[in-house]
Amino acid sequence: MKKITSNVKPIIYEPAGADEVCKPRLLVLDQRLIPYEKKYIELKTYKDVISAIKDMVVRGAPLIGITAAYGMALAVRDVVKTCHGKSLCEELSSIANEIKNARPTAINLNWAVDLIMNDVRAIHELPVHEAINAIEKRAIWIHEDDEMRCQKMGEYGAHMIETCGHKSVLTICNTGALATGGIGTAFGVILTAYKKDPSIKVFAAETRPRQQGARLTTFEFIENGIDCTLISDTACGYLMKKGEVDLVIAGADRIASNGDTANKIGTYQLAVLAKENNIPFYIAAPLSTFDLSIKSGEEIPIEERSHEEVTHINGETICTKGVKVRNPAFDVTPAKYISGIITEKGILSGDYKSSIKNAFNETVIA
Numbered sequence: 001m002k003k004i005t006s007n008v009k010p011i012i013y014e015p016a017g018a019d020e021v022c023k024p025r026l027l028v029l030d031q032r033l034i035p036y037e038k039k040y041i042e043l044k045t046y047k048d049v050i051s052a053i054k055d056m057v058v059r060g061a062p063l064i065g066i067t068a069a070y071g072m073a074l075a076v077r078d079v080v081k082t083c084h085g086k087s088l089c090e091e092l093s094s095i096a097n098e099i100k101n102a103r104p105t106a107i108n109l110n111w112a113v114d115l116i117m118n119d120v121r122a123i124h125e126l127p128v129h130e131a132i133n134a135i136e137k138r139a140i141w142i143h144e145d146d147e148m149r150c151q152k153m154g155e156y157g158a159h160m161i162e163t164c165g166h167k168s169v170l171t172i173c174n175t176g177a178l179a180t181g182g183i184g185t186a187f188g189v190i191l192t193a194y195k196k197d198p199s200i201k202v203f204a205a206e207t208r209p210r211q212q213g214a215r216l217t218t219f220e221f222i223e224n225g226i227d228c229t230l231i232s233d234t235a236c237g238y239l240m241k242k243g244e245v246d247l248v249i250a251g252a253d254r255i256a257s258n259g260d261t262a263n264k265i266g267t268y269q270l271a272v273l274a275k276e277n278n279i280p281f282y283i284a285a286p287l288s289t290f291d292l293s294i295k296s297g298e299e300i301p302i303e304e305r306s307h308e309e310v311t312h313i314n315g316e317t318i319c320t321k322g323v324k325v326r327n328p329a330f331d332v333t334p335a336k337y338i339s340g341i342i343t344e345k346g347i348l349s350g351d352y353k354s355s356i357k358n359a360f361n362e363t364v365i366a
């Protein structure tokens, strides 16, 4: 199948010149400004990377992992000059923990940093230049690897949409190029399906409180020439009941070994509404989003973010001063509501415990 690409690039890494005169540059698109402005900012140190992840300059599970990997590559460069052997590993492992704590729910962050740390343990005997190059190479690999995973998910998901004859898709949050290293997870599936059949109708739920659906997903659909309709989160049930939605696809931030899936707050209620209305509900996520160390969604840490995200819109308060607020940023959809999980290895379904195990054992499912 022809490679599908996106017109949106959230992260650019420029390696150092061979002579080391030019330092590497890590540029990220400031997602807080989209859709008003497209502005790249440079992250110069791993501390900048942590702030960018915490403040949601970059967001989306796979992209957080990729940015963290580049953050480790920047850190190695600084640390390797002063530390050697054991102290290099110790210093980097404390930086790795700092980076991993930037956001708690998306497991891709831990996955990417742990991959880098495995390499660090192997390279500490190497000359400085080789060590720096090896870690940088791994970070670039993590980025490119995610692009390939998105491509595959897109193909499997689009094939399912075509064979099941689905004509209208609802999605939540942002799961496109702005959230990944490629065309996206759920977004990538929709993009691939749309390229084959432009008559597919696409609904984007606004995704309160940060409005990733309204601000980012509609931006990406429009940048890629896809006709989409924005709806408020509260309109989803109404449109499902009216028969205007025949498939729901969401991304994921962490999937437990039994298939329970954490994703943006509001995903769980969509899954329940989908079941009530006999609409298939799919998750699209690469294997780097699975956490096999946990048995169920009960063990997934859920990030609670600042109250201002709920009480304010564009800096203006929308509620009475002093009101109590809760702002969980994610929820967990129990596996029983999920019709299938679209991965780069195929579509997992049925008994998730065994289909997930098979996917990790290199069995191609679809």
Ligand code: MRU
Pocket: 059, 060, 061, 062, 106, 172, 173, 174, 175, 176, 179, 180, 184, 185, 186, 212, 250, 251, 252, 253, 263, 264, 265, 329
């Ligand atoms: O808080 P965010 O914007 O980082 O949350 C992002 C999501 O919940 C996405 O749906 C998820 O990361 C899957 S994306 C590829």
